[in-house]
Amino acid sequence: MGILDRRSDLPLKGDASSLYLPWLIAPMVFLSAVALAGAFILNGLITRWDRDVSGTMTVEVSTSPGDAAESAEPTRKRVEQVLKLLDGTPGIASARALSHEQLVALMAPWLGTSDVLRDLPLPALIDVTLKPDAEINIEGLSQKIAKTVPGASLDDHRRWLDRLIVLSRSIEWLAVGVVTLICVATAATVYYATRTGMAIHREVIEVLHVIGAADAYIAQQFAHRAFILGLKGGLLGLALTLPILGGIAFGAHKMQGGFLADLSLPMTGVLAVLALPFAAALLAMLTARIAAHGALARMP
């Protein structure tokens, strides 16, 4: 006799008080899965951004006056000035000017790859890599660059990244709050369904009590039933979630190389989402057990 068809002394199968539970738990698990997946994706994104920009800086050198052809040589000279300055700065491992092709590739996700873009006077960018654990006075270096090469500016990415991280963390906490609320709502639903079921089967419970059934014996039957219904609802909710997550993965794949590149769910996130039906079933089981024990304690 398997866990799903365990013998029950109480006629709980098909009970009107709990028949709708899977249909309530399914959307709960669906919402939890979406919130959880969002939180994991966001966390992965932040971690990647943080890792990518930590230990790097960018110097932007504005184009010299004139059209693209006229300004190319003066701009190149100013870039070399900056590279020379950076070369003599302690703590900098390397400084490399991006080629025009690389600049066009960076802009491609937003502006495409048409020939018009190739003729645009794009500012020069210098990718600066810092030595590990280097302590550099960013403010001082920034002023020095601006003074030595007018129109050049240093960006250590922190300002926008910090704001993004704060925003992302807020969204993560929001997701945690949503999941917590969903858990509370699920537990409350199961609690009242169990209490209703106990009221419906009060006479049977009395008989079981009289013949010597301990509270745990009776509560376990409600808990087992809640587990089965929770699992059914959870799997249904998961089935609803998979197309959504598949859609996000497909969209992320389409955006490959862009600013929001790689929106895929990390393996820990996949496991967490897959575990949700079982978590819902366990929550339902524990709640039903607590509800049943509470009601039984008031019986003689």
Next chain:
Amino acid sequence: MPRQKSDRQNVVEFAGVGVRYGYGPEILQDIEFSLPAGSFHFLTGSSGAGKSSLLRLMYLAQKPSRGRVGLFGMDTGTARRYQLPALRRRIGVVFQDFRLLDHLSAMDNVALPLRVAGAPESDVKRFVPDLLSWVGLADHLHAKPPTLSGGQQQRVAIARAVISRPDLLLADEPTGNVDDQIAMRLIYLFEELNKLGTTVVVATHNQSLVSRLNYPQMRLADGRLHYV
């Protein structure tokens, strides 16, 4: 089920017990009695005299409004909740309205006390069909109670009450729905159990049954208990 024979202590002891429902008058007043192990008693009284309430106190489905109810030497008023199931497993109860579980077969109904006590399924398969055969229901092992007649349901209820060879058997009108022949057969079953040490209390209206068998009679009248 094998069981050790009870010693000769009092199985039931009531002292100054009163029962009232809500703010109404006491339906049982100053009930004082004790039942020695291995005794057989009839409990009589008119309808509404409180026989069922007295039995409910004995099988721990109800708490007294006042007084002390002792079972097997334990004061049930001060017993911890976790101790009660073990006490109840020593009591077999035949309800007036049978209280069979309609969704379970006759066999599963009778097996309940064994399963609740954690007995192995081999015991269930060994004892339950035999007992159901003994009460004349060999052909109805898998029948659900709603498909059985009143008398058949009553016999299932009795089989459920005695399957675990209880130390105390409480029967509320156990012969109310059966003919005289079956009634006497059931009483003989109670007597057999009694000879093996079970204390028996049979609540009944059936005066011919009471007078035919020479057992002490406790009579409830005006909320008080009288020995006849």
